[in-house]
Amino acid sequence: MLDLQYYTKHALNEEDAALFLKHFKNDKYNSLYAFIKQLENMDNKLSWINKQEYKIKLLELCNRFKLGLEPLVIPINQKIEFLESQINIGIDFPEFQWKNNAHGGICPSCGKKELFVPNHGESNFIKCSRENKCGYKSSIYNYLRKEKGLQTIDALLELAKRIGIDFDLYQKSLEVHLDTEQINFKVPKKVSSTVTTNNEVTYTKFDVNKKYTEVNFSKTLELYSNMNEKQKFMMIVTSIYEYSLTSNQKKKIKYYKSRGISALTYTKLLSKVNLINTKVGYLSIDDLENLINHLKEIYSTEDLIHFGVINDDNHKYPHSFKHYSEEGFCVIPSFDLYSNMVTGLKLRNTKLAQWQSKNLKEPELSFSRIASPLPFGLTREVLQSKNSIIRLQEGSIDSFSLPIMHNTYDVSIAGVNGMRIEDYGLFENKEIEIWFDQDYAGQKSAYGIKTLNVSLSSTELSHYSLLMKYQDLNDSNITSSKVGDITNIKIQFINSDIYLDEFNKHLNLFKDKNINYDISISKGIKDLILDAGAKNVSVKTWDIELGSDINEVLQKNNIEKITTPSIG
Structure with missing residues (x-):
C-alpha cells in the first residue's frame, strides 16, 4: 500500500499534512496514479461533510496535494529510457530477421533487408541504410x-515483456509503499554470455576466373536509358571521378602535404604520393558548378537527385551539389573488381565550414543497396596476389601515411562498419594486419567490445566496494541510467586479453556480492574477418605517445619506429 505519511511529508506543508492525515490516513491505494486520480475526484468522498466552507477547504487541500505530487511522479519518458536501455534489439526483436550483428534486418518502411542498429548494435534506434x-x-x-x-x-x-520485467512491479518500485522496502521487478535470469555470430552470412567470393571488362564509356553511355539502377549509378559516379581527375590538382597536393604526406620530406612515401597523384581526384568549390552542368548534359536531373548527387527541388539551394566544403574535396574512388568502372566515392573535405561537424570530413557518394563500394585499395590486383599481406588502416589519410612494404597492400577502411560483413569474404585465406588508431575507439573497432551489464538497487550500490567503483560514474566506458531505486550500469571493455584482468576485477566483484549480471560481446573487425575465413588476422599496436594514429605518427617523425624497412 502507498505510504501516505511519506507523500504528505514531501508534497504538503506540516499543517496541510496533519489535516489530510486526520481524515484520510486509513485510506489505501495500490499506486500513486490511483491516488492522484482519487484526489482529482474527492467530491463524493467528502459528501459526509455538512459545512460547505470546510468541504471547500478540504477540496482545496486535495488540489494542492495533487499539484505537490506531480514532481514526485516519474515522467513517462524516463520509463521509456530505462526500458530501452535494457533492450538488445538484435536479440529481443527477431521479427526483423537480422542477417547478423543487428544488421541486414527487414526495414519496416521499405521492406528491404537494409535495417541496422547503430553503434555496433548497442543503440536503441533502428535505421535503414538506404538514406537517399x-x-x-x-x-x-x-x-x-x-x-x-x-x-x-x-x-x-x-518492451517490459521482451526484457523480462514485470511492469506493474517496476512501476511500484518507483513509488514508496508500506509493504516492501525493495521490489525485485526483474524476472530471474541465469547468467548468460551472448556472442553475436555470423553463421547465416553469405560471404562474397572473389571469382578469379571472371573476365575483367574494359568498358568503353562513350559507347556504353548510349545504352544508359536501358540500364538497371546499379549500372546507371556506376555510370554517374564514374563520370564524376573522371571529371575530378581533369581539374586543377594543386590544392589536393597542398592538402596532403599539410598532413605530412610528401616524398620531399619522407622519400619512402614516394609510391603513396604517386598513388595520390594518379588515382585521387580533386573538386574545388569552383569546379562543382561546372561539374553539375556537365552531368546535366549527360544525365537527367531526376536521376542525379535520385542517386544523391544534387539536392532536390525543395532544398534551399535546389540542384546544387549534395555535399558542402569551404574549399574542396579530394575524390577517392571505390573500384569495381571486374571492370574499370567506379562503384562509389569518398569525398575528403579539405576545409570544413564552422557549422559542419567532424563527421562530415569524409562524406560518401554511394548507393550501397545496389552497388556496394569496396574500400580504397581493395582492388583486383590485391585479391589476385598470393602470399601477400593486406594491411587495413582507418581511412585514406592513414593509408597514404604508411610506406609501402615488400609484398604488402594497404586498404583504407572506415572502422568495423566500413565494409559490408558479406564482403569480408574477399579476405578468405588472406593474411590481414589491422593498423587502427591506438585510442579507445580504434581499438574497439579492431577487437570489439565485451559488455558487463548489472542492475543495482540503492542498497547494493551503497555498499562500500560497489560505491567506490560505480557511484562516481565519470568513466567514459561506464554508463548508467537510473529510474526509481534501480541503477542500470553498463561497463564496456575492449575484447582483448590486454584488458582481461580489469574485466575480471569487475566480474569477480559482482560474483562475490552474489549480484546477477549479464555479459554480451560485440565482435570487432578482427573476429569478423576471421569468421569470413581469413588465414590469420593480427592487430598492430604501438606506444600511443608515438602518435594516436598513423598520420600523427608520421607527423611526429616516428613512422620508422612502428614499421620495418620499407620501399618507396
Whole structure:
C-alpha cells in the first residue's frame, strides 16, 4: 500500500499534512496514479461533510496535494529510457530477421533487408541504410507505437515483456509503499554470455576466373536509358571521378602535404604520393558548378537527385551539389573488381565550414543497396596476389601515411562498419594486419567490445566496494541510467586479453556480492574477418605517445619506429 505519511511529508506543508492525515490516513491505494486520480475526484468522498466552507477547504487541500505530487511522479519518458536501455534489439526483436550483428534486418518502411542498429548494435534506434531512398529511423519504442499501432501503455508493456520485467512491479518500485522496502521487478535470469555470430552470412567470393571488362564509356553511355539502377549509378559516379581527375590538382597536393604526406620530406612515401597523384581526384568549390552542368548534359536531373548527387527541388539551394566544403574535396574512388568502372566515392573535405561537424570530413557518394563500394585499395590486383599481406588502416589519410612494404597492400577502411560483413569474404585465406588508431575507439573497432551489464538497487550500490567503483560514474566506458531505486550500469571493455584482468576485477566483484549480471560481446573487425575465413588476422599496436594514429605518427617523425624497412 502507498505510504501516505511519506507523500504528505514531501508534497504538503506540516499543517496541510496533519489535516489530510486526520481524515484520510486509513485510506489505501495500490499506486500513486490511483491516488492522484482519487484526489482529482474527492467530491463524493467528502459528501459526509455538512459545512460547505470546510468541504471547500478540504477540496482545496486535495488540489494542492495533487499539484505537490506531480514532481514526485516519474515522467513517462524516463520509463521509456530505462526500458530501452535494457533492450538488445538484435536479440529481443527477431521479427526483423537480422542477417547478423543487428544488421541486414527487414526495414519496416521499405521492406528491404537494409535495417541496422547503430553503434555496433548497442543503440536503441533502428535505421535503414538506404538514406537517399528510404531514410527510415526510429527508436524501438516509437517503432512499437507507430508501426505496430500500440498505445503508450501497451508499448511499455511490450518492451517490459521482451526484457523480462514485470511492469506493474517496476512501476511500484518507483513509488514508496508500506509493504516492501525493495521490489525485485526483474524476472530471474541465469547468467548468460551472448556472442553475436555470423553463421547465416553469405560471404562474397572473389571469382578469379571472371573476365575483367574494359568498358568503353562513350559507347556504353548510349545504352544508359536501358540500364538497371546499379549500372546507371556506376555510370554517374564514374563520370564524376573522371571529371575530378581533369581539374586543377594543386590544392589536393597542398592538402596532403599539410598532413605530412610528401616524398620531399619522407622519400619512402614516394609510391603513396604517386598513388595520390594518379588515382585521387580533386573538386574545388569552383569546379562543382561546372561539374553539375556537365552531368546535366549527360544525365537527367531526376536521376542525379535520385542517386544523391544534387539536392532536390525543395532544398534551399535546389540542384546544387549534395555535399558542402569551404574549399574542396579530394575524390577517392571505390573500384569495381571486374571492370574499370567506379562503384562509389569518398569525398575528403579539405576545409570544413564552422557549422559542419567532424563527421562530415569524409562524406560518401554511394548507393550501397545496389552497388556496394569496396574500400580504397581493395582492388583486383590485391585479391589476385598470393602470399601477400593486406594491411587495413582507418581511412585514406592513414593509408597514404604508411610506406609501402615488400609484398604488402594497404586498404583504407572506415572502422568495423566500413565494409559490408558479406564482403569480408574477399579476405578468405588472406593474411590481414589491422593498423587502427591506438585510442579507445580504434581499438574497439579492431577487437570489439565485451559488455558487463548489472542492475543495482540503492542498497547494493551503497555498499562500500560497489560505491567506490560505480557511484562516481565519470568513466567514459561506464554508463548508467537510473529510474526509481534501480541503477542500470553498463561497463564496456575492449575484447582483448590486454584488458582481461580489469574485466575480471569487475566480474569477480559482482560474483562475490552474489549480484546477477549479464555479459554480451560485440565482435570487432578482427573476429569478423576471421569468421569470413581469413588465414590469420593480427592487430598492430604501438606506444600511443608515438602518435594516436598513423598520420600523427608520421607527423611526429616516428613512422620508422612502428614499421620495418620499407620501399618507396
